[in-house]
Amino acid sequence: MDRMAWQGQGMTRQADGPPEWRGAARGALGAGGGAAGGADAAGDAPAADAAAGLAGGAAGHGEARPHGAAQVLLDLQHISLSFGGVKALTDISFDVREHEIRAIIGPNGAGKSSMLNVINGVYHPQQGRIVFRGEERRRMHPTAAARQGIARTFQNIALFKGMTVLDNIMTGRNTRVRSGLLANALWWGPARREEMEHRRKVEEVIDFLEIQAIRKTPVGRLPYGLQKRVELARALAAEPSLLLLDEPMAGMNVEEKQDMCRFILDVNRQFGTTIVLIEHDMGVVMDISDRVVVLDYGKKIGDGTPGEVKSSPEVIRAYLGAAH
Template identity: 90%
Template sequence: MTQMARTRADSPPPGGTQTMSAHTTTGTIASPAQGAGSPHTPCAEVRPGEALDPRMPTRAHTRGDVILDLQHISLAFGGVKALTDISFDVCEHEIRAIIGPNGAGKSSMLNVINGVYHPQQGRIVFRGEERRQMHPTAAARQGIARTFQNIALFKGMTVLDNIMTGRNTLFRSGILAHALWWGPARAEEMRHRRKVEEVIDFLEIQAIRKTPVGRLPYGLQKRVELARALAAEPSMLLLDEPMAGMNVEEKQDMCRFILDVNQQFGTTIVLIEHDMGVVMDISDRVVVLDYGKKIGDGTPEEVKANPDVIRAYLGASH
């Protein structure tokens, strides 16, 4: 996986032949290693990294200020504690990975971020404003989109129609006007359709736009789900295991698209992924969860050297 995230596959992926520019490597943080009890690394200290391969350019976007700050988040379902006193932040334009063994609380944390779950304790500050009892629809309107660990598409609908559903929160005309497809509603739908076509071209799925999603192979369904999230034009994109179940070539394609989204659009990405090669290759910073608690936080290099993280992944007793 060392070069997976930085170069394109030799042959074009199914659904198109459009080419894109090469990708960049991850950023670095000029700070000591950070464990569960360490303070956050200020975003001001996050700088674009030098490419490990001198032929590769550095990131087009530098990391900005804190866009999301999670403070002492605790979440429980009855007597089961899913998250316990977890704090970390996400900087604008960065790729922030959340890793950990199965059952560590990673998906629960994404559900907290986009309003599916409401923590019993802690504060969530998004773009400087504290969020209380946020609903997923409100989170989407604020610019937070996500994909899911298990594909959540409308299998009987075409690729184009599935991606169009990602624009729902951006429509302004009423249901009746759209049903009649008349006047301003028709013009608005055409504008949204043009945006969707741009996403289709970007993800190189032109050839399957009229194909029902249920007839597509797994890897392309994952790409369609990414397209639906991108259609919402999010400022923050939450990806829950976007490469689960993929083969090596499909992972290569997904890596390059994730990096393109981050580099070309400046989209902030929070990523859950079990493939450590992918995580260490494309992430700027990594937070590690284990049994609902944070055990590590820092650059990929710092996390790899963290003894608590090593013990968790080697299955040492607690």
């Protein structure tokens, strides 16, 4: 099966790193680059694991993969978000280039998930500009964001537990349905052909993520790690150009993290999908990210390659605390 077939976005992309790069990153994780079991189901990471990741997590990755003159896909300018008197984000600016893996890290409560919610339209910032594909977006609704090519997964799994894996992934195709309600109810003519095409795309995603054996299993019966993979599959079924991942490896063991890293890297390299990733495991972040932005108490305190960020005194202080 041609894995490129289900997403035309990546058809013209050239490999922009050495062919052994992905294996090196995965090998580093297997050797202990990631914090084994360091995150619980809510995604919390002990300070010791963060320290280990900051100190040596980039060993398998080295510097960021070169992207040359990659165009800016998403540009966030001076974003500020408040809930009453609580400031969740304060004057944050950074960009996301096409085809890169851009990580957002920071301690709990730093505003990482709030930033993802701003990007896909769940929250509307009181100040700042959001420019996506060169056009400024004003008060974007999540459905409109999805139609523009932005898909996401969630920190807490948001699947239909009573539905099968196949049916859950099919819901990711909703924004691409063109037939009307009546035509779909009758399942006739163009509506029938359209659904068959959607099912073909979904089957390709299932093959890609290696979940053929559970395609007819209700999601509620699956272990946690497989449920996270199904949620990734649902997001990929939308054929996004920008994929937002909110702690995709939280609560996973080392083997599950290795598999998820492999799939994320394959999505990025084979399909050309741009990825914005929130993750507490510093070994994972330093291994697979091209650039990293660091938040702390809703403010940006670092931005650069993994090597630059891990050596920043302000970033180290945010994770480990200042000496007294």
